[in-house]
Amino acid sequence: MSDHADRKDETTGPLVVEGVDEEPIEGNRRLFEGRMYVAVTFAAALYAAFHMAALNGLSIESMTGGAVDLPFLPSFPMETWNFRIVHIAGALALGFVLFAGTRFTDDEGRARPALGWLAWLLLLPALFSLGAALSFAVEIANGKMWNGMDAGIRFDEIWLFGVPLMVATVGGILLSWVHRRPRAALNPADIVLAFCGVAVAAYLVTIYGTLMRNSTGTPFAPIGISIAAVAGTLLIMELTRRVAGLALVVISVIFLIYVFTGQYLPGFLNSPAISWQRFFSQVYTDAGILGPTTAVSSTYIILFIIFAAFLQASKVGDYFVNFAFAVAGRARGGPAKVAIFASGLMGMINGTSAGNVVATGSLTIPLMKKVGYHKKTAGAIEAAASTGGQILPPIMGAGAFIMAEITGIPYTEIAVAAIIPALLYFTAIYFMVDFEAAKLGMRGMREDELPKFSQMAKQVFLFIPIVILIYALFQGYSVIRAGTLATAAAAVVSWLTPYRMGLRAISRAFHLAGIMSIQIIAVCACAGIIVGVISLTGVGARFSNLLLGLAAASQLLALVFAMLIAILLGMGMPTTAAYAVAASVVAPGLVELGIPMLTAHFFVFYFAVVSAITPPVALASYAAAGVSGANAMETSVASFKIGIAAFIVPFMFFYNSALLMQADWLEVTRACATAVFGVFLLSSGVQGWFIGARAVWFLRAALVVTALMMIEGSLATDVIGLAAAAAILFVQRVLKPREGATIRVRGAD
Template sequence: MERMTDTATRPTPLEQPETPVATDLLTRVGFLLCAVYAGWHLYVLNIAPLETWTFRIMHIAGALILGFGTSAAMSMRPASDGPNTPVSHIMGGVALLGTTIGLGSLIAAMMFHEPGTPAPPPWTLTAFGPALGAGTLLAMLTGWLYPARKGQLPLGDIALIVATLASCGFILFSLDTLSLRLRAGTPFADPNNGWAAFVIIIMIAELTRRLAGLALVIIALVFIAYAFAGPWMPGFLEHRGYDPKRFFTYVFTDNGVLGPTTAVSSTYIILFIIFAAFLQSSKVGDYFVNFSFAAAGRAKGGPAKVSVLASGLMGMINGTSAGNVVSTGSLTIPLMKKVGYRPQSAAAIEAAASTGGQIMPPIMGAGAFIMAEITGIPYTELVVAALIPAILYFASIYFMVDFEASRTGMRGMRADELPKLGELAKQAYLFLPIVILIGALFSGYSVIRAGTLAIASAAVVSWLTPYRMGPKQIYEALGNGGRMSLQIIIVCACAGLIVGVISLTGVGARFSSLLFDLAQQSTLLALSFAMMISVILGMGMPTTAAYAVAASVVAPGLIEIGITPLISHFFVFYFAVVSAITPPVALAAYAGAAIAGSEPMRTSITSFKVGLAAFIVPFMFFYSPGLLMEAPWYVSVQNLLTALIGVYMLAGAVQGWFMGAAGPLIRIILLVGAVCMISGDWRTDLLGIAIAGLLTLRGLRTSQSAV
């Protein structure tokens, strides 16, 4: 057994680099807390369930504490290398004093509250809100002006940790004591609940800025401003406006931050991030990459085809397109450049493939779980519906890669540069965690139970390799899982803030009316408008947040004009996903450009071309429901086959190659044929097949003449 597993798991240039092991005490304590955080989720989800609001509040509180406690220590944000000034210490100290007063007020209220009374003595909470709010704002200002040195936990961040304990603790205390569930979002909400919710929301925005950048924060601030500026807005955007107490208490309920996005991040997302961490720690994830190299590495432009396969496998688990680019792209992009791909093409191919991982069943980067939560459609139905579109997307990228390799005369990798496929095939049992996951899901197990079984199986399968997971390795996997989950958890919370504003102001319903009016003129026009809004809302955001926001704004409007919920949400989901490769804010393409050393904007344009099929496939959902299994099986097969021919011709039109070099006229004909094949009507299909047949005959004659 040792000999059989050696090829799959030995350290090679194809494997991902090891995560550096930090040695300083602060980082080790932070890593321990991340492991505890991940383990706590597994315990609550499988053994000791908590009341829903309590669990979600503790989930967010844990992410805030770990985020502020480790963002500098674990180098999750830019940090200064120079010493902090006395001013920063003074500001941080004053901020810590304010938040400590807030926490002390909460402790006093809990100590002096007598069971059976409606509220604690008023004097206990007199200073709670002002002191907590002022301390939190000052701590955030200190962090902006004086970023922490790496490995340091400044007073300002300690103040934010204390503020998290005080604000989230007060919300938990108020759930029953002050009837928060009944009073939140109404004129009768407790003012201190408003202060606590305000502090939590601005801390969510601040941690989002640190871990995910400004794009989502700016969008959230625009929505918050809209909630207060409603009376002065034009047309269908006008609303009556809301006072701060009502607004903040409403948004921090299950209508907003504690709603569907946090429901999914606290269950499915963190579960599958832990699963990905176990795959990484057990080296099973490396096997996926090595298998891809062995299967496709020798073909023309081999590393690019490896990128398509590996990114599809790993991207569905990763949860973010840009994150997957960084992990698999660090291996595939240099190899693509080595065999002749231009830097911008190498980066664009990896970006497009990694983005496609977000639409790859069965996990779909956690997007399927959010869709199931929002729509109520069973998860297994969503996975089946996503299968054909995923095939079309990855087939399109594969054709793009193959045509470019043929056009430029690229070689594949040599046999001595690759793992041996025969030996890797003997370790096919390393795919068992994925097989068990899929099998459990379709056998009727809950997503949580199936995910937990997959996590356990990853550890067990590792015992068949030299990288056996013992207590130390399991601890490392839990720590990595907790740490990797922080960004997406806080992003989902921030997206929930936007969802709350949409729900409170009713702007989603007004947008639905606008789409309905457009549909009276042209359904295609309404779909095109919905596409643009979905892409714009998704720019700069991870997949889950992008979909959650777009689904709140756009999907109800599509349903309003008569499109089924399944098609409406898949339409929105696809465009939220491909916003990662859409200029000008193409995060996945920019991540690839950083690795490849290419110009970011040109890379984003190239990635848009490579992933072009993803901008067409969603329209096919409407005209060919069989692509989502919404038709008899033979119709779905017909739609799949004709659409495959269509994306093949589309790739030829984009790359200027179809059984040989294709000039401008041939590319136009190819494009016309592609549009005919993907329209879904049998008459246009026949026309497209005729065009494909004629061009194929032309290509065969040309190749024979050349011989």
């Protein structure tokens, strides 16, 4: 029944969930020992704590009481671009140290010592480029004018900085692919890459600290910016490959190829010729890598990763799942309903569909199989619920913050607008799960198998961090201040439990946050490359024109096309990156159609999210299949079926903006009630179970059509839908058609 505890306990019953929110250990993550473990743990904790300090505006003077002069350290908060550059560089350095570029070997003899020596030699050009960047900083500090047109400066940047950096970067990446080391040992090639990341940051902080940032994309831009950006792009893509797989990297490569081949393509894909120097001098700015995706990862995302780490260290995450079992475990198919609640809540906080599937699914999937769900269905339920966490306010897996950053719409407005769509999604999953359990005659878990609700109720104070977060956000506190208060609350409430957070536990929480943040930071930076291509080539605007052309024939056709593109762009990508890319390509076109910005971005966001459960490339479903032991494609098809409402909901709020709270309360209430009834009918039609009995094929079809009538949103269609639902119920209960009889009639016809 997984690695989680299942034991007798006098106070909470036999099932005691422990470690449900523990981060899974990736197959290529190094597990250090001894001094190396201490050093890496300290570095990861310092990296996360640095962000917490910087985001809350602490200064070095306040941290030292003004007694210590530290002129070599920046004061907090740092200048925005520099902060983002350091944010990415820290993740690169930590990521290359922690995550290997190839498989491990336990046989020291197979480590190929010759390759190791070659990797150590590459450390020389890496350090040389870093030294050159620092020497540039000294020259600029001494008043030297730095201009990309100066021949001497150009020579120094190419031969003292650029060439050594590229040799070390390309060589380090290639060697990291072929030089295998034991799991507890560092690969010298990865040390080289870590220093290359630091060298890129040192140079960019130096140059962007002058007026050179205004010259990007012009002949006055120092060529070192372009070379540093090329190296930085390669490092980001390599780290993304290690922590998130090839999908996003392949898409990034295709977009980069497009930059230099777009001038030869026909139609709306044609783009103006762009030199490599001009493009790369701009892509490592706020037009690309340092743009909205990194802006969010360096602030809101890492803040809530720290919050999630504190919840984990204080065991509040375990309590969430125990509470869910106590509340819903006795219902038919109980573990599946627990998965909906627990996985949705945890997915909302940690922001990763696939990661949440592995963490909570290792408990819920075996229990679902135990009560009678097929293994593919058990995996599909977990995948759909974990994916739904990305659309669940107030955190929405950081999606709400990215949307606020891109659109300029206040975060609170986005969080409020997300309430009804999220309700519809989880209600639909609940109905799908319940009807499946009813068809199979399942039971819930016995009372003696579950935590005692009375004991769980006594610990309801463990929800305080979430309550404080929501209250602070809607009281007008900044997201950073609200997240910080909630994080502190998680530490405080732990003192009311056996898992009190002292200095050691707080350090461990920051260490966990530092490691947990690496994947999302790499993914956001890599998505920034794609956003930069879209921005600098103008392909987004041309895509908007294509949508306008389709809308002239049919607005619904344009929406379906936008849906397919958003899902296609999101396939194989983490939610954050999927939305960032889709928002750059698809959303502007929808806005051009006259769709309100909030509606357009929610439309794109939902389909970017559900790409995680959409065949053929469904990351969350594949992760669930790995836990359940089912076929990956069968699980993805089943999760698509269970999450079918997510593919309908965006069209619902397009046709009825009241579902996004964009109307008076009477209209919002009516729209919500009829939409909930609509997803009930939709779930009944898909599952073939309607009010206590199986539904024959033609009633199932009628239920789906009736559901769409309820979903459309107008008063007339609601009345027609209610009448149709009453007629279906009459046929079901009074005429009682049977599937076999229906088939005979069809044969007679």
